[in-house]
Amino acid sequence: MDKTLLAYLLYLAISIVLTVWVAKTLHKNGRIFLVDVFHGNEPLADSVNHLLVVGFYLINFGYVSLALQLGYRIESDYAQVVEVLSTKIGWVLIVLGGMHFFNLFVFSRIRRRSVIPELPPPVQADSCTIVRG
């Protein structure tokens, strides 16, 4: 088989598996978090969770697709296939990691917003007095 084509196919296979794995992890563990944020409103949590995962897939597959092209043909040995793959997959992993942290950031923002109404007054009263109605 043509070595360039082999590299492309391996790249696609590994990238897709990695993306699906990260998205599933996010989907599974993000749900508990979102249910808490939305005060037990499970349909809403599931909906937001699903939308986030769709965005995650779109951005990652978009990146994988854009980064596929090598720009030259691999003519030498299989070692070069491995080298090319490691660079490409490395970038996919870094993008996935970045996206993952961005998602965590979004989750924590949503959560923080939901606890604001419950924050207690940050200062103590100076004294007490009688209030007439």
Added chain:
Amino acid sequence: MSINTPFTVLYDKRCVLCRRVKKWLEEQPKYVEMKFVEATSKEAYHKFPEIDHNRTLTELTVISDNGLVYKGEKAWVICLWALEEYREWAVTLTAPELFPLAQRMIMWVSSNRFKISRLLGK
């Protein structure tokens, strides 16, 4: 005891800045209901018979319906805390690293409020 009851803000009617701030506060969405009473009015004397009414003209005073009194910078913080958009700010401002600075700023604004009012026109 908590301040999660409506509270009264005693403000100085003579200063333009105070009236502007009052108007702004009135327009904000709130978690806690806020009433405004002029510091030297009969209503203020009647409602809060025990407090030093001369001091309410020199520093902003907030009194909750269950009798908690907050003065000066604490009163400012409580007003921010009551607002939906600024509750987080109130908590941030009172962090130990920031509060001394916030206190100085509030004191500066309070003691120069008539000068600032003149700049605002009137």
